[in-house]
Amino acid sequence: MASGVSAAPGAARASVQILRPVAVTKTADLMFGTVLPATSTATVAIRQDGVRTCGSPLRCYGTPSAGRFHVVGVSGQIVCISLATTRVTLTDGAAHTMTANLSLSTSSLALAGGSGDFGIAGVLSVKANQAEGAYAGQYVVSVDYQ
């Protein structure tokens, strides 16, 4: 009877990486500060490093801030970051609005030591004679393992 060979030496391996959920906390809001509008539309930009550029007919005051988030997850993993939408509407709650375009500092983050941070920069469009008031809006970031 012919005999066979089993693959026992160098048997195959089965494996899986079990993850635990990513924890994301906001550490700073995106704040454009205080702006005096002009008679023409202009923009206020905040860079990832928090530096604000005030479009020339506008006057800017107060302390600006870029958005910032802290991510905690499985050490060594890479997470993907996305914005649900890159446009956020700021409103004063009385039918006056403005739009800001947002951008992420990165779309992928390596969790070295199990954590990492990323930022949100933005460009706010201030309309001519924008109505006075405190305006706010919300944006959503999504973080997932790769």
Next chain:
Amino acid sequence: MPRRFITSCPRTCVGAATVLCALLASTSASATAVAGAASVTIVAPVIAREEAPLAFGSIDSSSSGVVLTVNPDGTTRCSRAASCTGRASPAIFALTGTAGERVGVTVTDHATLSSAAGDSLQVALTLGSPQLDLIAGKARVAIGGEIIVPAGQAPGGYHGAFHVDVDYQ
């Protein structure tokens, strides 16, 4: 070790397909979503309006020089009481702007008062407060001054103007 596939992360949703893209991005049941706030305060121009001028009253310097100090709080000090008469009071400016905002005030150091005959006197100006909060959108700031009138100064009415700057901070 399990294999690692280097895959790039999907792009952020942009452009016309934003709504569909956002829906697709959010269907991953295990993604973690967190909200951030974006904010800005739009302010109205701050306006400064003079309610009362800086007044030194009447000064008699015929026999000797006189120094009259008018403080922002309304108190006055005349180097020679008998030489200062009439009403001396600080300038008062009414400020209006966006409620709750803080403004900074600056004023020039000196003002020159001149008479119709061309004589002049110098006034050193004193600002009552360099920072004010616009409570309910309003505030008042006082500006005092010190005038030195040399002995024998030509009589007459002396007038001048000074500049006040107000701005949000």
Next chain:
Amino acid sequence: MTFFSTKRLGAFGAVLTLLAVSPSYASTGNGDASVKILRAITVTKSADLYFGKILPSASAATVAVAESGARTCGAGLGCYDTASSGAFHVVGTNGEVVSVSLDSTTATLSDGASHAMTVDLGTSTSSLTLAGGAGDFSVAGTLNVGANQVDGTYTGQYSVSVNYQ
């Protein structure tokens, strides 16, 4: 009285002896002998069974990887990275048919720290024809992820047997 010569008797006796006969019933033909010598089968693993990266949930669920490598992620779980079915390459005598079987239909994956999960293994290949002297087959698996499975890297081993038929 008739007298015969002794010689004549002798000659008669000899003639009798020459007339004795033996019977004939056996036949003959040509025959062939042959044997086929086979080369030893070698089986090498070409891919490990990899379920990917799994985010567990509060309920137990399964992750299935088909022989094609396609993964089905159980309800409530998050599945990431690209999964892979197990794959083996068989080399043997050209044209021979071999039988394929899993030594065990279950395997245990462990994180080396007292946490484990079981895997149910399967293959649709029970026999393989070695066309050109070689063949390949895949192994599928279903991983049983426990509720709130502790995070970590879990590995285990399994083996297959391949024999000439």
